[in-house]
Amino acid sequence: MPEIFGVPVPVLYGQLLLGLVNGSFYALLSLGLSLIFGLLNIVNFAHGTMYMLGAFLAYFLLQPLGLGYWWAVVLVPIMAAGLGIGIERTILRRIYKLDHIYGLLVTFALTMIIEGLVRVWFGVSGLRYAVPDSLSGMVDLGFMKLPIYRAWVIVAALGLCLLTWAVIERTRLGAILRAGTENPALVKAFGVNVPLLVTLVFGWGVALAAFAGVLAAPLMQLTPQIGHSIIITVFGVVVIGGMGSILGSIVTGLGLGLLEGLTKVYYPEASSTVIFVVMILVLLVRPHGLFGKQ
Amino acid sequence: MRKFKGCACALLACTALTAPAFAQDNEIHIALMTDLAGATADYGGQGAIEAVKMAVEDFGGELNGKPIKIDFIDHQNKPDIAVTKAREAYDSGTDMIINLSNSAAALGVIEIAKAKDKVVIVTGAGSDKITGEACSTNAIHFAFNSYSLANSPVQALAASGDTSWFLIVSDFAYGLSVEAAVTDAIATAGGTLTGTVKHPAFMASDFSSYALQAISSGAQVIGLSNSSSDTTNSIRALKEFGIGGDQKMVAFTLLINEIHGLGLEQASGLLFADAFYWDRTEASRDWSKRFYDRVGRMPNMVNAGDYSGTLHYLRAVEAAGTDDAAAVLAKMHEMPVNDVFAENGRVREDNMMVHDMYLVQVKTPEESKYDWDYLNVLETIPAEKAFLPLEQSKCPLVKKG
Structure with missing residues (x-):
């Protein structure tokens, strides 16, 4: 069997594919984070919590309410967006003019509160959300057997990422949004309701995170801390890609997922640090990130 | 003005709550730190709180006419917080600290107990160092350790070929301790270790890469030297990637709560060693049902260990007639x-509380007849076999020769 640095090629392909699955999550989450930072100037530490909440809402829809996976795919992002809009209107709106650190503190506090509530309600032993029947089973790719659900994750996450990118970069609405962040006063003068746009963007960002949570729900035991174990990595991804850069988030998310996958094969001990090593290197060479402007 | 009054009241309340309770001889003050x-x-958590309370209540709630005090301290899984809080607790009159989930926190607090000459009972952590290199006259290890969890499943599987x-392996104190114990056990049983993969503790939620490496290794048994969510996520990933009929999976540290969370479809067939199963004897059933009424779930081995450890300590204090650490420890x-x-x-001499362990297997959904009917007890492992033989102990307290 051919090998690359002592690892059989089929095993390596398998690991790269899994890296791509994780990369899809990073892309989806960092995209929302980047969007919120780019348009609202808020470092949203609660993003991981929204991801966690997405997974728990899916569970909640299934358990007492009997609504299955496909309902969750549709309803959870809407519910989360509603929550996000509520948070933006009541809390975040008051701190736009203040330093970034206040946004960080407020959203960190939200993280602690929401996580605490979920912990009280559901405990820490972990809950199980089954893979939907329509997506269970495996496909044999020759070099590995891939669970169909993981293939769906790649398709769904990347599809939504590209949709978001297209809306922001290729439509009139996106153009107004981008103009609104450059110069809100001028855009308001043209009669555009900028605060409403900002609210909607925050809602959309939160919906993306919650959607990622629904996608992740069948892949792991649901515990209240799934959010903060991923959010730190995602912050690394956003910093590497360049804060506020949409395409940067998507490309960097996938690339770092692959890199992490490789690390898990060759030196697993470093798999949780490799992204931060890259982050340091990138910051040394390009302080605004790979795709950042300025 | 009203606001000011409110603040002043809150402030007063805070001082009242944090005022140190000065050590009075023979007043027993226990702290659950977890x-x-x-x-x-x-x-730890709510289960530990209720288990310790139950022990105090069953003991009678008071000693020498004074009520037994219990404090509940959250170490938040951070060894530095554990050490600081332990020092504060001992300085303000605490006689004994129990539980200490998280091996790193436990090892830190043991040092403090030694310096202050107080008692510590470890139930929530399993590192073999606690009664090995780091053993101390002041620290008793109560419920389980990595050796007792690792040894019997390896031997049982070796016997069946x-x-x-x-x-x-989870890359932190406890995971590495289990890894060392399992590696030794495999060598003793004449087995081979074909490979190992280490993952960051409690930070990884995706175990598919490790599962794939484990499955493609072709080893007969895949052992999980990790704990908590890392173990449950490993089990799920191994199942998802189709762990085959010829490969078995052993989770060395599995609590009944985690089996409950996983569901029997995922967990059935898992083999592991347990220090306590609620449905084993009439006495364990009675006690566990009382626990269930208070906490809403069945107790695991750590909960039962907290109960037993607290009770044993209180009985020893009563027998010694003093709360002096040396006298109580002797008792x-x-x-x-x-x-x-x-x-x-x-x-024992190395301060391990040795007791029988049980080799158990998770039932299939069909075998399970009622709520929390999860385990078959396959074998009772006698205390002498379940724990490290004293001759092999690395504890300096053990006199060799």
């Missing part, structure tokens, strides 16, 4: 432990 609400709260292993060594958790348990 992860009250974090990732490893199954090893499964000797080649692949390990998924704890002298008196056997006979309660719902341990039958004929005893505290």
Whole structure:
């Protein structure tokens, strides 16, 4: 069997594919984070919590309410967006003019509160959300057997990422949004309701995170801390890609997922640090990130 | 003005709550220090709180006419917080600290107990160092350790012809301790270790890469040297990637709460060693049902260990007639432990409380007849076999020769 640095090629392909699955999550989450930072100037530490909440809402829809996976795919992002809009209107709106650190503190506090509530309600032993029947089973790719659900994750996450990118970069609405962040006063003068746009963007960002949570729900035991174990990595991804850069988030998310996958094969001990090593290197060479402007 | 009054009241309340309770001789003051609400709260949390309370209530609630005090301290899984809080607790009159889930926190607090000459009972952590290199006259290890969890499943599988292993190891004190114990056990049983993969502790939620490496290794048994959510996520990933009929999976540290969370479809067939199963005897059933009424779930081995450890400590204080650490510890060594958790348990020279362990297997959904009917007890492993033989102990307290 051919090998690359002592690892059989089929095993390596398998690991790269899994890296791509994780990369899809990073892309989806960092995209929302980047969007919120780019348009609202808020470092949203609660993003991981929204991801966690997405997974728990899916569970909640299934358990007492009997609504299955496909309902969750549709309803959870809407519910989360509603929550996000509520948070933006009541809390975040008051701190736009203040330093970034206040946004960080407020959203960190939200993280602690929401996580605490979920912990009280559901405990820490972990809950199980089954893979939907329509997506269970495996496909044999020759070099590995891939669970169909993981293939769906790649398709769904990347599809939504590209949709978001297209809306922001290729439509009139996106153009107004981008103009609104450059110069809100001028855009308001043209009669555009900028605060409403900002609210909607925050809602959309939160919906993306919650959607990622629904996608992740069948892949792991649901515990209240799934959010903060991923959010730190995602912050690394956003910093590497360049804060506020949409395409940067998507490309960097996938690339770092692959890199992490490789690390898990060759030196697993470093798999949780490799992204931060890259982050340091990138910051040394390009302080605004790979795709950042300025 | 009203606002000011409110603040003043709150301030007063705070001072009242934090005012140190000065040590008074023979007033017993216990502190439960654990992860009250974090990732490893199954090893502590509400279950531990109720278990300690039940022990105090069953003891009678008071000693020498004075009520027994219990404090609940959250170390938040951080060894530095654990050490600081332990120092504060001992300085303000605490006689004994129990639980200490998280091996790193436990090892830190043991040092403080030694310096202050107080008692510490470890139930929530399993590192072999606690009664090995780091053993201390002041620290008793009560419920389980990595050796006792690692040894019997390896031997049982070797007896049925499964000797080649692949390990998924959590890269922190406890995971590495289990890895060392399992590696030794495999060597003793004449087996081979084909490979190991280490993952960051409690930070990885995706175990598919490790699962794939383990499955493609072709080893007969895949061993999980990790704990809590890392173990449950490893099990799910191994199932998802189709662990085959010829490969078996052993989770060395599995609590009944985690089986409940996984569901029997995912967990059935898993083999592991347990220090306590609620549905084993009439006494354990009675006690566990009382526990269930208070907490809403069945107790795991750490909960039962907290109960037993607290009770054993209180009985020792009563027998010694003082709360002086040296006298109480001597009594704890002298008196056997006979309660719902341990039958004929005893505290050994290396300060391990040795007791019978049980080799158990998770039932299939069809076998399970009622709520929490999860385990088949396959074998009772006698205390002498379940724990490291004293001759091999690295503890300086053990006199060799």
